[in-house]
Amino acid sequence: MSSELSVNHLLGIKYLKKEDIDLIFKTADHFKEVINRPIKKVPSLRDITIANLFFENSTRTRLSFELAEKRLSADVINFSAASSSVKKGETLIDTVNNILSMKVDMVVMRHPNPGAGIFLSKHVNASIVNAGDGAHEHPTQALLDSFSIRERLGEVKGKKVVIVGDILHSRVALSNIFALQMQGAEVRVCGPATLMPKHIESLGVKVIANFREALEWCDVANMLRVQNERMDISYFPSTREYVKQFGLNKKLLESLNKEIIIMHPGPINRGVELTSDVADAENAIILDQVQNGVAVRMAVIYLLASKIKQ
Amino acid sequence: MSRKVLLDSNEINIILHRLACQLVERHTSFENTVIIGIQPRGVFLAERILKILQEEYGLHDIKSGQLDITFYRDDFRRGEKPLEANKTRIDFIVEEKSVVFIDDVLYTGRSIRAALTAIQSFGRPKEIELLSLIDRRFSRHLPIQPDYNGRQVDAINEEKVKVSWKENDGEDAVYLIPK
Numbered sequence: 001m002s003s004e005l006s007v008n009h010l011l012g013i014k015y016l017k018k019e020d021i022d023l024i025f026k027t028a029d030h031f032k033e034v035i036n037r038p039i040k041k042v043p044s045l046r047d048i049t050i051a052n053l054f055f056e057n058s059t060r061t062r063l064s065f066e067l068a069e070k071r072l073s074a075d076v077i078n079f080s081a082a083s084s085s086v087k088k089g090e091t092l093i094d095t096v097n098n099i100l101s102m103k104v105d106m107v108v109m110r111h112p113n114p115g116a117g118i119f120l121s122k123h124v125n126a127s128i129v130n131a132g133d134g135a136h137e138h139p140t141q142a143l144l145d146s147f148s149i150r151e152r153l154g155e156v157k158g159k160k161v162v163i164v165g166d167i168l169h170s171r172v173a174l175s176n177i178f179a180l181q182m183q184g185a186e187v188r189v190c191g192p193a194t195l196m197p198k199h200i201e202s203l204g205v206k207v208i209a210n211f212r213e214a215l216e217w218c219d220v221a222n223m224l225r226v227q228n229e230r231m232d233i234s235y236f237p238s239t240r241e242y243v244k245q246f247g248l249n250k251k252l253l254e255s256l257n258k259e260i261i262i263m264h265p266g267p268i269n270r271g272v273e274l275t276s277d278v279a280d281a282e283n284a285i286i287l288d289q290v291q292n293g294v295a296v297r298m299a300v301i302y303l304l305a306s307k308i309k310q
Numbered sequence: 311m312s313r314k315v316l317l318d319s320n321e322i323n324i325i326l327h328r329l330a331c332q333l334v335e336r337h338t339s340f341e342n343t344v345i346i347g348i349q350p351r352g353v354f355l356a357e358r359i360l361k362i363l364q365e366e367y368g369l370h371d372i373k374s375g376q377l378d379i380t381f382y383r384d385d386f387r388r389g390e391k392p393l394e395a396n397k398t399r400i401d402f403i404v405e406e407k408s409v410v411f412i413d414d415v416l417y418t419g420r421s422i423r424a425a426l427t428a429i430q431s432f433g434r435p436k437e438i439e440l441l442s443l444i445d446r447r448f449s450r451h452l453p454i455q456p457d458y459n460g461r462q463v464d465a466i467n468e469e470k471v472k473v474s475w476k477e478n479d480g481e482d483a484v485y486l487i488p489k
Contacts, residue, residue: 003394030395034381038403039431042381072381306387 001026005303009121009128012137013178021182025147028292035071035294045074048305051099053093053109054131055081055116058264061131061289065108068297077104087158092116096124103270103303105308106301110135114171127304135169141265144296146183148289149220152261157184162214163225164246165248165273168195168235172224172265177203190214191224191246198292211246215256222263223248223273239272249275259283268288314445316471317484329441330362332458333410340372342436343408348425349378349396352413355443355477359412375400377411382424389403396429405433412475416442416486419454444471444484478481 005020013021034042050069054062069076069296079099096107106127109117114136118171134137150156161180167189175197180187181204189200198206199275208214215221225241236242248262262274262284270276279286316465337343340363347356353376363369380395409417411425422440429435443460463471465486473484 003391027395030378030380034431035433038433041426041431044321044381044383044386047387146486302381308395309387 001059005307008304009130009302010139010300011117011121011128011130013139013142013175013182014137016139016182018182021143021146021179023250024143024296024299024303025150026139027148027303028295031071031298032292032295035291036299041071041073043068043073044302044307045072048308049074049075049077049103050106050108050301051077051079051104052131053079053081053096053099053107053111055111056132057082057111058110058132060293061138064290064293065129065131065140065297065301068294068301069108072298072302072305074106074301087094092120093123096120096126100124100126104181106305108215124304127308128298129304132171134176135171137175137178138171139175139179140293140297140300141172142179143300144289144293145172145176145222145263145265146179146185147296148263148285148292149185151288151292152285153219156180157202159185159220160188160218161185161220161221161222162188162190162208163224164190164211164236164248166195166227167191167200167224167286169199169227170224172222176222177205188214188217192236192242212252215248215252215260218260220261220263221248222265225265225267226269226272232310241250243272247275248278250277250281253281255276261285263289265308312488314486315483316486317461319476319482322443322460322482322484323366324485325443326358326362327366329443329460330359330366333359333441334363334369336439337408337410340369343374343410344373344402344404345410345412346375346377346400346429348411348413348421349376349380349398349472351415351475352411354478355414355441355473356412357424357477358475359441373402375402377425377428379421379428380475381422381457382428384424387486400432403433404435406436407433409435410436411438411440413440413442413444415471416440416454416456416472417446417449418457419450419452422454423452440460443473446471474476 013131108129110129110131111133114134116133117128117130146156163173177187188208264286319391376399379394380393395434439457441458442456445459447462450456468489470487470489474483476482
């Protein structure tokens with residue numbers, strides 16, 4: 001296994017190799033041990049400054065990145081578009097260049113526009129980590145999802161994973177499809193036809209229209225959040241109908257006669273994608289995903305930082 | 311590649327027994343003492359010493375662990391190759407314990423400096439000692455010296471001291487190799 005990433009930025013899973021993912025996971029294993037110590041901090045990145053630029057609201061991803069950065073001893077500055085000069089009409093490059101002139105080495109960016117990270121990586125001299133760009137990719141989420149599957153089931157290869165819900169608006173779905181397939185898992189998607197991208201099968205994933213059928217097929221069900229904020233038109237008649245067709249409840253789960261792993265990238269709409277008893281069940285690894293998120297992000301930042309030469 | 315044998319298997323065996331004996335003289339029952347092998351190569355030495363302590367002194371309950379120092383090193387982003395981490399396994403708290411670090415070669419002292427920082431993540435030890443098989447005594451960058459020492463070696467910076475272990479390399483030997 002190589003001890004160096006093949007990329008200088010983490011813009012999407014699509015740009016990674018299988019060896020990169022293996023290296024990130026191996027490094028994350030070490031950081032998982034670190035964050036379970038009485039003192040959870042290591043001094044590796046004490047000469048690195050990281051800017052978290054969030055042009056779109058986020059709680060858990062921002063907190064997870066911030067914690068990962070602080071546990072590596074990096075200096076961290078936070079920026080949120082809501083309270084910044086972006087509102088006064090400043091361009092993305094100007095905003096970022098201003099921040100970089102304060103000697104920032106790495107930028108973690110969430111942006112509502114797909115491709116914003118790629119655009120930035122071509123124009124500024126810093127390592128870029130994509131923390132979600134529109135409906136395009138959310139690579140660290142996909143990495144922590146695969147890492148959590150690997151942790152629970154031993155390996156990702158050969159596992160059957162169904163991604164359920166709003167595939168159309170989901171960067172988590174796209175990154176997950178790339179990451180899981182790269183590691184040899186079989187991926188299918190399930191959800192309302194109106195929330196299914198037209199050419200999704202060209203990515204090598206089959207669509208299963210019937211939720212029960214999808215559950216019977218899979219080892220892991222990754223339940224996506226219904227993103228009401230992205231739905232400018234009505235994609236399904238009512239939440240009630242969505243719950244009836246695609247909501248996961250205890251009764252349905254028990255009727256399957258097999259154990260499946262339940263995942264959710266959060267935040268959960270309790271009673272919509274999952275009922276509370278399913279979200280809190282033993283085979284739901286939602287909180288493991290959150291904990292693994294810090295370890296995986298530490299690994300990504302550590303490995304990218306090792307490529308920033310003095 | 312010409313290499314010089316510094317210690318053969320027989321000499322290593324004698325030294326290991328002497329080092330174990332010195333540890334027993336100082337720590338007697340090892341009730342409040344823990345042994346920590348520094349990753350990657352100090353772990354083999356630590357296991358050997360532990361084996362002698364168990365088999366010849368009947369000390370079966372010694373707490374031992376492995377400490378990886380990768381994330382605490384001061385040369386991150388300075389070398390040609392990225393630093394690769396190893397496993398840390400310390401399933402006890404070192405608070406108020408006497409800690410014995412075990413490493414195969416003491417060279418610049420920077421690894422031990424990193425280990426001194428790293429061990430603090432597991433509590434505040436009462437004291438820390440260092441046992442090394444080889445002490446390259448004139449190569450130090452920091453004021454760090456071993457408490458227990460197998461053999462002192464005077465090697466120039468263009469030379470490397472390589473310790474081979476039967477478990478890992480098929481033989482017990484210490485070589486001086488030109489870099």
